[in-house]
Amino acid sequence: MADWAAKEIRGFRIHERHLDRAAQLALVEDVRGIARAAPFLVPVTRRGTKMSVRMTSAGAFGWITDRRGYRYEPKHPSGVDWPPIPARVLDIWRDLVPEARMPESCLVNWYRPEARMGMHQDRDEADMTQPVVSVSLGDDAxxxxGNEERGGQTESVWLHSGDVVVMGGTARRRHHGIDRIKPGTSDLLDAPGRINLTLRVVT
Known part of the structure; x- marks a missing residue:
């Protein structure tokens, strides 16, 4: 792992090309292992609307959404335990945020080319002083x-395969989202799209 460049936008620390090709391929295999143990779900909002991303998790807690609301759960909806967070994923956390507590959840989002993620805050965690670390694999996103409050001026940046974003400090409560995926910008995955791993301390 080696940063070719790192830049900061509104407190979001973007480590560009932090993961080389071999490391990315290894993480894709880890994701396949997670999905075999805890299959991807079609998340549903409180209003019953299906989200465009597919989700699964690893760790002590998985993040889910359904008509009961957004929350962390200790088990997959099928009743099985979430698989452990892969060691290679934990190494990224140790490398970039060594001062933080170890993550308890790794949310895995699968974005097909048409998928989006609306502006939102990561605010379901008990300790908001702990960072969130996000890993991009596959097509550009x-x-x-945005801002702590909804609305106002926003800034956008393209995330590429191998980029890792650290959201901590003043950025922790900012709204953020994925506006679109650019198919064909990576050949890492077997099909067009993007995988995003998001590491969080829950308790």
Missing amino acids: LFRI
Whole structure:
């Protein structure tokens, strides 16, 4: 692992090309292992609307959403335990945020080319002083960064395969989202799209 460049936008620390090709391929295999143990879900909002991303998790807690709301759960909806967070994923956390507590959840989002993620805050965690670390694999994604309150001026940046974003400090409560995926910008995955791993301390 080696940063070719690192830049900061509104407190979001973007480590560009932090993961080389071999490391990315290894993480894809780890994701396949997670999905075999805890299959991807079609998340549903409180209103019953299906989200465009597919989700699964690893760790002591998985993040889910359904008509009961957004929350962390200790088990997959099928009743099985979430698989452990892969060692290679934990190494990224140790490398970039060594001062933080170890993550208890790794949310895995699968974005097909048409998938989006609306502007939102990561605010379901008990200790908001702990960072969130996000890993991009596959096609480029247009990442939009907003403000603590909804609305106002935003900034956007393209995230590429191998980029890792650290959201801590003042950025922790900012709204953010994925506006679109650019198919064909990576050949890492077997099909067009993007995988995003998001590491969080829950308790």
